[in-house]
Amino acid sequence: MAREINKLTARFVDAANKPGRHSDGGNLYLSISPKGSKRWVFFYRIAGRQREMGLGSASRAGVSLATARERAADARAILASGRDPLEVKKTERRKNQDVPSFGEWADAYVETHRAGWRNKKHADQWAMTLTRYCASIRDLPVSEVDTDAVLEVLQPIWERLPETAQRLRGRIENVLDAAKSRGLRTGENPARWRGHLSNLLSKPKKLSRGHHAALAYAELPAFMAELKLRKSNAARALEFTILTASRTSEVLNASWCEFDFDKAVWTIPEARMKAGREHRVPLLT
Numbered sequence: 001m002a003r004e005i006n007k008l009t010a011r012f013v014d015a016a017n018k019p020g021r022h023s024d025g026g027n028l029y030l031s032i033s034p035k036g037s038k039r040w041v042f043f044y045r046i047a048g049r050q051r052e053m054g055l056g057s058a059s060r061a062g063v064s065l066a067t068a069r070e071r072a073a074d075a076r077a078i079l080a081s082g083r084d085p086l087e088v089k090k091t092e093r094r095k096n097q098d099v100p101s102f103g104e105w106a107d108a109y110v111e112t113h114r115a116g117w118r119n120k121k122h123a124d125q126w127a128m129t130l131t132r133y134c135a136s137i138r139d140l141p142v143s144e145v146d147t148d149a150v151l152e153v154l155q156p157i158w159e160r161l162p163e164t165a166q167r168l169r170g171r172i173e174n175v176l177d178a179a180k181s182r183g184l185r186t187g188e189n190p191a192r193w194r195g196h197l198s199n200l201l202s203k204p205k206k207l208s209r210g211h212h213a214a215l216a217y218a219e220l221p222a223f224m225a226e227l228k229l230r231k232s233n234a235a236r237a238l239e240f241t242i243l244t245a246s247r248t249s250e251v252l253n254a255s256w257c258e259f260d261f262d263k264a265v266w267t268i269p270e271a272r273m274k275a276g277r278e279h280r281v282p283l284l285t
Contacts, residue, residue, distance in 0.1 A: 004025045005024065005025030005026040005028075006024060006025060006026075006069065007023060007024050007025045008022060008023075008024040008030060008065060009065075010064070010065045010066075013030055013038070013058060013065050014060065016030065016032060016038070017032065017036055018032060019032050019033060019034045019036075020032060021041070024065075024068075024069070024072075026069075026072055026073070026076060027042050027043050027044050027072060027075070027076065028040065028041075028042055028055075028068060028069065028072035029041045029042075029043060030058055031058075037057075037059070038057065038058035038059055038062075039054060039055075039056065039057050039058050039062075040054070040055035040056055040057075040058050040063055040068040040071070040072075041053070041054055041055065042054075042055055042071070042072050042075045042085065044075070044079055044085065046079065046084050047084075051084070051086055053075060053085055053086050053089065055068050055071045055072065055075075056068065056071070056148070057148050059148075060200070062147070062148050099141040099142060099143045099184055100141070100142055100184070101138060101139050101140060101141060101142065102134065102137050102138055102139075102140050102141070102142045102145050102175070103130075103131070103134070103137075103138030103139065104142075105142040105175060105178070105184070106130040106131075106134065106138070106175045107127070107130075109174070109175050109178055110123060110126050110127045110130065113126075118276060119271070125167075126171060129164065129167065129168045129171060130168075130171055130172075130175070133153055133157065133164070133168055134153055134168075134172070136149070136152050136153060137149045137150075137152070137153060142175075142176070142179045142184050142185065143179070143184055143185050143186075145172075145176060145185075145190065146190050147190040147196070147197075147200070149190070150169075150172060150190045150191045150197070151197075151200065151201075153168070153172070154168065154169055154197075154201065155201070158201055158202065159202070162204060162205045166204050169191055169193065169197065170191075172191040173189055173191035173192055173193075176189050176190070176191055177189055224239065224242070227239050237251055237252065244266070244281045244283075246268075246281065247274070249272075250268055250272060250273075253272060254266070254268070259283075261283075264282060264283040264284045265280050265281070265282060265283060266280070266281040266283055267279070267280050267281075268280075268281065
């Protein structure tokens with residue numbers, strides 16, 4: 001009688017929580033640890049040795065039952081040819097050594113795009129987030145970054161640092177898209193939101209930065225008069241900011257070479273403007 005296979009159901013896999021091994025047949029098992037983590041395992045014997053090959057996480061965000069069966073079928077075919085599935089897997093990994101790691105590819109991506117970004121701070125933020133928060137996947141070949149790997153990065157900060165997490169997700173997606181464009185990856189992007197991570201992560205929180213309390217317009221003359229009495233540089237900078245209707249950073253980072261006192265014009269270069277265009281401010285009152 002042929003050995004029974006496909007014993008498990010997707011519903012069982014989703015609900016199962018009893019530690020131990022649950023056979024699907026054909027050497028494929030659902031393995032549940034005492035702490036409740038689930039993974040797919042292919043057990044087989046070759047040359048008198050019992051061996052175990054992991055086929056991926058069996059969590060909701062991991063490898064589905066159907067995919068696990070496909071991987072088990074591939075392993076059985078390799079075994080039937082007289083080869084060891086684990087050794088074949090190691091050989092494939094060695095072949096992939098020419099594929100850059102995610103960290104190497106992410107660093108190269110930042111350097112490639114650095115010149116086109118608005119300012120150095122923006123580029124530094126890309127580099128920092130793709131280094132600090134992606135530590136767990138930086139050594140993975142960029143071709144092997146999957147949904148589980150992306151979730152491992154995002155889940156710890158998704159609720160705690162929502163703005164950072166959302167930006168990081170987009171950056172990972174861009175890096176992996178670039179890798180696919182160079183032929184280093186195939187298939188769908190595991191960091192994409194719509195139709196993928198949107199089903200696995202909570203809806204992003206709407207960000208509300210809030211505003212500083214506003215001064216009533218009628219109170220401005222009295223405020224300016226009081227401000228003039230203060231002798232500090234901070235008071236002069238605030239007064240200048242109000243009179244020129246400028247951004248705080250534009251005033252604080254201004255240099256003398258930007259001011260033409262003969263023409264009474266302050267020219268802010270495009271590199272310091274949020275809009276990326278040169279801005280001229282008349283200084284006459």
